[in-house]
Amino acid sequence: MSLTPEAALEQAALASIHRFAISTPFAVGKVNCYLIEDEPLTLVDTGPNSGKALDEIGAMLGARGHAIEDLELIVVTHQHIDHLGLVEILVEHSGAEVAALGAAAQRLADFDEDAERQDAFAVEVMLRNGIPEDVTTALRTVSRGFRGWGSQVTVTRPLADGEALELGNRRLEVLHRPGHSPSDTLFWDAERRILIAGDHLIAHISSNPLISLPLDGAHQRTHALVTYIDSLARTRELPAEIVLPGHGEPIADHVELIDARFAAHDRRKEKIFTLIAERLQTGYELAQALWGNVAVTQAFLTLSEVIGHADLLVNEGRIREVDDGDVVRYEAVPTPPASTPGQPA
Numbered sequence: 001m002s003l004t005p006e007a008a009l010e011q012a013a014l015a016s017i018h019r020f021a022i023s024t025p026f027a028v029g030k031v032n033c034y035l036i037e038d039e040p041l042t043l044v045d046t047g048p049n050s051g052k053a054l055d056e057i058g059a060m061l062g063a064r065g066h067a068i069e070d071l072e073l074i075v076v077t078h079q080h081i082d083h084l085g086l087v088e089i090l091v092e093h094s095g096a097e098v099a100a101l102g103a104a105a106q107r108l109a110d111f112d113e114d115a116e117r118q119d120a121f122a123v124e125v126m127l128r129n130g131i132p133e134d135v136t137t138a139l140r141t142v143s144r145g146f147r148g149w150g151s152q153v154t155v156t157r158p159l160a161d162g163e164a165l166e167l168g169n170r171r172l173e174v175l176h177r178p179g180h181s182p183s184d185t186l187f188w189d190a191e192r193r194i195l196i197a198g199d200h201l202i203a204h205i206s207s208n209p210l211i212s213l214p215l216d217g218a219h220q221r222t223h224a225l226v227t228y229i230d231s232l233a234r235t236r237e238l239p240a241e242i243v244l245p246g247h248g249e250p251i252a253d254h255v256e257l258i259d260a261r262f263a264a265h266d267r268r269k270e271k272i273f274t275l276i277a278e279r280l281q282t283g284y285e286l287a288q289a290l291w292g293n294v295a296v297t298q299a300f301l302t303l304s305e306v307i308g309h310a311d312l313l314v315n316e317g318r319i320r321e322v323d324d325g326d327v328v329r330y331e332a333v334p335t336p337p338a339s340t341p342g343q344p345a
């Protein structure tokens with residue numbers, strides 16, 4: 001029997017890990033931050049850069065007998081603004097150290113510049129995949145509007161995949177498991193079998209493997225879904241009892257959930273293959289066939305989904321990209337005719 005979400009939160013609390021569900025202005029709803037009452041006093045993720053989120057953090061810390069000034073370490077699970085927008089303000093108040101994946105430190109430090117570069121790149125990817133220019137312009141405006149909820153982050157404690165973050169009473173193994181974002185970092189307490197997972201695995205929604213620029217600054221897109229499925233397969237092997245996600249309820253049966261995600265991605269991949277087998281088409285046309293108008297209002301998100309599954313099909317040798325210099329389209333690779341009896345195989 002796996003734990004109920006309530007029992008999982010209770011067990012986490014017995015391990016001195018307390019969930020703070022913090023408001024965000026985003027469609028995803030609240031974001032989970034986790035207070036670890038240990039030496040140093042540690043907060044994993046912070047919520048977005050807003051007065052409301054700051055008030056909530058302050059109140060929740062207060063309810064546990066702490067103040068913002070008492071924070072000694074802030075840990076960042078990944079580069080998305082709903083998770084890190086308040087880091088700098090909390091550091092100003094507390095002087096806390098900031099731990100995050102070292103490979104992401106430069107991008108986190110150059111927040112504005114990086115966001116601008118990422119948005120320009122997203123426009124490029126959308127145009128290459130057949131999304132009309134007016135849609136990309138509208139999305140870019142929306143993205144700029146959201147940027148105020150983010151903030152630059154100065155990482156003082158860069159982390160590397162495989163190293164341990166030692167607190168007084170626990171050892172957290174740092175696991176770089178990219179896919180949802182290039183910087184997704186998990187924190188694994190092998191002794192207690194608790195995994196702090198950020199947005200790598202979420203119970204009530206499938207994490208979006210968003211197309212992004214890679215961490216190393218190269219001007220090329222990530223193969224986010226291919227990478228994500230790889231990362232999930234590694235997480236599946238962990239003997240976790242509780243997974244604490246960046247949104248929603250704790251997960252007590254991660255293997256079952258990951259298998260369900262694999263099956264869903266497989267179904268979507270086959271559906272996309274069927275559409276491509278019917279005719280040559282762009283990622284945008286595929287997104288419209290799958291999601292209708294959502295492919296317009298959520299153009300980058302849905303395009304990321306399509307491209308991710310198309311990447312899987314390209315890797316399987318079942319489809320290929322056809323580039324006319326402006327736009328990329330997908331076509332099915334013809335299967336060789338089956339050999340008939342009497343003919344050489």
Ligand SMILES: [Zn+2]
Pocket residue numbers: 078080180181199
């Ligand atoms: Zn995220």
